[in-house]
Amino acid sequence: MTGTFYVATTGVCNTDGTMAPPDYGLVLEALLHGPLGGVRRGAGCACPVVNPYRQQTVGLDCVDAPLLRRRNLESYLELVGRPRWLLIGEALGYRGGRFSGIAFTSERQLVGGPASRLPWAASPPFAATSRNPALWLEASGSVVWGALGGRARGVLLWNAFPWHPAGRRGPLSNRRPENALMAANLHVLELLLAAIGAARPLAVGRTAAAALARLGVAAPVLRHPAYGGATLFRRQLAAVRGRSSSR
Numbered sequence: 001m002t003g004t005f006y007v008a009t010t011g012v013c014n015t016d017g018t019m020a021p022p023d024y025g026l027v028l029e030a031l032l033h034g035p036l037g038g039v040r041r042g043a044g045c046a047c048p049v050v051n052p053y054r055q056q057t058v059g060l061d062c063v064d065a066p067l068l069r070r071r072n073l074e075s076y077l078e079l080v081g082r083p084r085w086l087l088i089g090e091a092l093g094y095r096g097g098r099f100s101g102i103a104f105t106s107e108r109q110l111v112g113g114p115a116s117r118l119p120w121a122a123s124p125p126f127a128a129t130s131r132n133p134a135l136w137l138e139a140s141g142s143v144v145w146g147a148l149g150g151r152a153r154g155v156l157l158w159n160a161f162p163w164h165p166a167g168r169r170g171p172l173s174n175r176r177p178e179n180a181l182m183a184a185n186l187h188v189l190e191l192l193l194a195a196i197g198a199a200r201p202l203a204v205g206r207t208a209a210a211a212l213a214r215l216g217v218a219a220p221v222l223r224h225p226a227y228g229g230a231t232l233f234r235r236q237l238a239a240v241r242g243r244s245s246s247r
Contacts, residue, residue, distance in 0.1 A: 003053070005074060022195040023195060027195055030187060036185055037184045047166055047167060048166055049163050049164065049166070049177075051163050052101060052163070060171060068129045069100070072100055072110065079152040082199075083155060084155070085156070086156050086201045087144065087222075088203055089103055089157070089158070090176065090177070091177050092163055093140070094174055095137060095139075099129050099132075103159045105118075105145070106137045106141050112137075118145060120151070120152045140224070144204075156196065156199065160182065160186075161177040162188055202237070203221045
């Protein structure tokens with residue numbers, strides 16, 4: 001399925017005096033048409049990469065799922081505004097951005113009940129896109145949004161590899177993007193860094209740090225919140241942001 005993004009951002013001031021989002025046009029175009037070299041073959045398996053902004057899987061995705069995910073991402077970018085911080089993870093996970101369209105964010109945080117829904121997602125246009133009646137929920141995303149106090153303004157969440165690399169267990173599994181696959185698709189991250197200008201990047205985990213290093217960008221490395229890293233991640237993020245605000 002093909003489509004397009006419709007975000008038209010200029011970087012000028014909004015009517016309330018706040019800065020409008022950067023111009024993400026080139027980023028979203030590359031996001032829509034990637035990735036390059038998306039299937040790992042060998043040992044009798046073919047592990048694909050799903051681009052959730054233009055592809056859908058029978059039995060897993062609802063009607064018009066790619067369109068809904070593009071709208072979710074567009075609306076989120078508008079809410080972030082002009083970012084001061086960029087938190088970069090590894091890749092979209094099947095419990096998170098694979099179905100929400102937003103890094104470190106799950107369907108339940110967009111359209112779930114009051115206990116799980118993020119405050120900025122209290123009304124449309126946010127939508128679920130999977131056929132999971134319980135809605136997907138990602139543990140790492142819950143930790144990240146908890147550390148941010150549930151606020152979207154000023155902090156952009158993204159991934160070094162901004163699509164979903166499925167694992168050996170099928171479309172509802174994850175894998176770490178191979179080095180060659182990551183290297184072939186760093187142009188999206190490079191375009192994003194150019195678009196956001198002075199926003200300060202933070203690498204969430206070693207894979208993200210390595211991707212930034214390939215682009216010549218030095219960034220503080222935060223412990224990934226998965227596999228017991230939640231407490232350290234919260235402490236490191238608070239410390240980095242606290243040092244910046246005290247300058």
